[in-house]
Amino acid sequence: MDVKDSLELFQKYLQSQKQHITQTRLKIAAEVFKSQDHFDAHDLWRRLEEPRIAPATIYRTLDLLCRSGLVRRMELENRALYERVIGRPRHEHLVCVHCGAILEFEDPLLEDRLAEVVERFQFHRISHQVIVSGICPACQKKP
């Protein structure tokens, strides 16, 4: 799943929603699909190096990307981070409160439990997030 494929999926999403495929949206989406990490709206704006693109548009486009299911948003203390989801294995996060590192982990059994809970409650899931806050191994060793 490369950037090109992801962009196509995004375009299909826009069309399915009767939304315009604009140059601005494509530039923003391409930058997101190139990413390998967790970033906030301002990070993305900086990476684009296109001062003409307004931060407001970044927010609006990130919202579209999340709705499309290609990108995921996670709520941290006082800010939201985004990450590309398409073409990546399902995972959750460990966040170090010391160094800010975000570690990812995969745990199918945990995901199974979540699926069971959603089923148990007859809840229509749109998204979910599992975040463990604490101190990473590296920071534990620091003096």
Added chain:
Amino acid sequence: MDVKDSLELFQKYLQSQKQHITQTRLKIAAEVFKSQDHFDAHDLWRRLEEPRIAPATIYRTLDLLCRSGLVRRMELENRALYERVIGRPRHEHLVCVHCGAILEFEDPLLEDRLAEVVERFQFHRISHQVIVSGICPACQKKP
């Protein structure tokens, strides 16, 4: 575990941290320990009906309550909610994006998975949150 017991635990926490036990802190904590739901800082300020207590102090005290482990903070879209944790079973949340309802669920097996992950990574956990966003059964039935 009633309000009085919880307050005592909070006082012990304050003493252990060499922090002052003040009337303002006790009033805020008592209101929190009376709560049965999820509330934000402003909700709490309103419930106190003590205009003299500054919102800033509410935030500062909620922070202490979270550090003490008696209260838990959850990050939602653009705001934080708090809930009393002491004297209640461990649980996670389902949040309805339509009506805003917050459903709680208990799932020991899910908690076990989290414990295993934390162990696997040798991560020192401080807190965690599992939030499933979606549409609750009641809202699914609405036209």
Added chain:
DNA sequence: CTGTTTGCAAATGATTTGCATCCTA
């Protein structure tokens, strides 16, 4: 007494919104 804590008001900072202009479809 003496350092904390608090109230108040101002500052912050991420995100949202109004609106005229621009650009897809």
Added chain:
DNA sequence: TAGGATGCAAATCATTTGCAAACAG
């Protein structure tokens, strides 16, 4: 060409911070 999309600037809004006065130990 029409209505959605964008840039820009202003508005929001929860939360934080600086500081002098009030208070706990």
